[in-house]
Amino acid sequence: xxxxxxxxxxxxxxxxxxxxxxxxxxxxxxxxxxxxxxxxxxxxxxxxxxxxxxxxxxxxxxxxxxxxxxxxxxxxxxxxxxxxxxxxxxxxxxxxxxxxxxxxxxxxxxxxxxxxxxxxxxxxxxxxxxxxxxxxxxxxxxxxxxxxxxxxxxxxxxxxxxxxxxx
Amino acid sequence: xxxxxxxxxxxxxxxxxxxxxxxxxxxxxxxxxxxxxxxxxxxxxxxxxxxxxxxxxxxxxxxxxxxxxxxxxxxxxxxxxxxxxxxxxxxxxxxxxxxxxxxxxxxxxxxxxxxxxxxxxxxxxxxxxxxxxxxxxxxxxxxxxxxxxxxxxxxxxxxxxxxxxxxx
Numbered sequence: 359x360x361x362x363x364x365x366x367x368x369x370x371x372x373x374x375x376x377x378x379x380x381x382x383x384x385x386x387x388x389x390x391x392x393x394x395x396x397x398x399x400x401x402x403x404x405x406x407x408x409x410x411x412x413x414x415x416x417x418x419x420x421x422x423x424x425x426x427x428x429x430x431x432x433x434x435x436x437x438x439x440x441x442x443x444x445x446x447x448x449x450x451x452x453x454x455x456x457x458x459x460x461x462x463x464x465x466x467x468x469x470x471x472x473x474x475x476x477x478x479x480x481x482x483x484x485x486x487x488x489x490x491x492x493x494x495x496x497x498x499x500x501x502x503x504x505x506x507x508x509x510x511x512x513x514x515x516x517x518x519x520x521x522x523x524x525x
Numbered sequence: 526x527x528x529x530x531x532x533x534x535x536x537x538x539x540x541x542x543x544x545x546x547x548x549x550x551x552x553x554x555x556x557x558x559x560x561x562x563x564x565x566x567x568x569x570x571x572x573x574x575x576x577x578x579x580x581x582x583x584x585x586x587x588x589x590x591x592x593x594x595x596x597x598x599x600x601x602x603x604x605x606x607x608x609x610x611x612x613x614x615x616x617x618x619x620x621x622x623x624x625x626x627x628x629x630x631x632x633x634x635x636x637x638x639x640x641x642x643x644x645x646x647x648x649x650x651x652x653x654x655x656x657x658x659x660x661x662x663x664x665x666x667x668x669x670x671x672x673x674x675x676x677x678x679x680x681x682x683x684x685x686x687x688x689x690x691x692x693x
Contacts, residue, residue: 366646369610370569377576388579396575399618400568407567411560413533415552419544420536453651461656474664477656478671481641487613489529492637495617500624504634507679511638511671518667 403494410490417486418450423459430463430476439516442472446479446512449486456480471519479512567614574618578625587627592680594632599676602632606639606672612647616640631680639672 382389429445430438449456460477464470483505492501541549590598609616620637628636641647643665652661 363650366611366650367566370566370573370615373610374569374572374576377573377580380580381576384580392575392579393572395578396568396572399575400571403567403571404564407563408560409529409533411563412553412556413529413536415556416533416536416540416549419540419548419552453647454655457651457655464656464660470660470663473660474667477652477664478642478668481647482638491613492617496621497624500630500633503630503683504637504675504679507634507682508638508675510678511675514674515664515667515671519663522667 406494407490410494414450414452414486414490418455421448421450423455423462426459427462427466430459430468430472438469438472439475439513442468442476442516443479443512446476446481447483447485449480449484456484471516474519475512475516478515482508482511563614566611570611570614570616570618573615574622577619577622581626583627586623590623590628590632592629592631592684594629596673596677598629598632599635599673599680602628602635602676603639603643603672606636606641607643607645609636609640609644610646616644629680630683631676634679635672635676638675642668642671 378389378393381392426445426449429441429448445459446456449459456477460473460480463473463476468476488501488505492504537549540552544551588594589601594601606616609619616637620633620640623633623636624630648661648665652664656664
């Protein structure tokens with residue numbers, strides 16, 4: 359286990375402990391009922407997460423990174439931004455995949471605004487994360503609404519990047 | 526759920542046709558390991574969500590993060606998303622909890638978007654090592670206004686789409 363994962367786990371369980379203590383101060387009943395509530399959520403969500411996490415490897419294996427890097431190509435201008443946004447939404451897999459594709463695209467000559475658009479689009483509405491992570495936890499109506507509202511922002515980020523240039 | 530299952534089944538079949546059974550098993554074991562590692566964090570996330578639902582006073586939340594919380598609500602959502610520890614296994618249960626205790630879509634969108642774009646967790650763990658400090662900082666600076674703007678847009682659209690419905 360690397361250091362950052364350890365730090366994440368410590369802050370995470372630390373927050374659980376602090377909030378649990380606060381619940382306990384409100385009374386035993388509050389603590390017990392929220393523990394029960396949280397465990398029920400957990401039990402309900404595990405099968406969905408299982409399908410997502412175990413399935414995502416197959417989805418990622420079918421959409422190889424080279425395909426996505428191709429879309430990110432050295433095309434500059436707004437057409438490049440558009441394909442970058444589509445590529446971001448289509449990128450499967452965890453954080454390593456998305457950032458690595460961005461890094462490769464920078465190396466093979468993708469423009470910084472396009473790579474920004476790609477990373478932002480991927481962070482905002484990569485379809486796999488929406489379906490496998492966000493939908494199981496949140497009301498579906500909220501998830502689709504949020505994704506739709508997020509659509510303009512990769513373009514905005516690319517525009518800002520074009521205006522201020524790379525430092 | 527069924528759609529996702531079907532998608533996974535199709536992809537697994539494609540992998541099987543291409544790489545044979547060993548390819549399928551290799552992905553399965555690596556994903557199972559990942560799943561095992563994630564499980565405790567999912568539990569932590571669910572507990573956080575449940576505690577937040579119990580502890581946070583609903584009137585106070587709907588005042589500071591509700592539909593009429595204005596720019597301040599969006600800023601609070603953004604700040605909260607930026608400092609939230611953990612990955613998707615914390616962000617989404619906590620966001621769902623906020624919706625339950627009276628935050629509106631706008632503030633919750635600001636929170637989720639802020640978590641994904643300017644949250645330090647992913648940036649420090651993955652983006653810095655892979656894309657480098659310059660690019661990461663530059664990307665974060667450019668992303669700074671986005672959570673508030675997305676929350677404001679969300680609120681603007683929400684009010685017009687569901688004008689008579691109470692925000693859930």
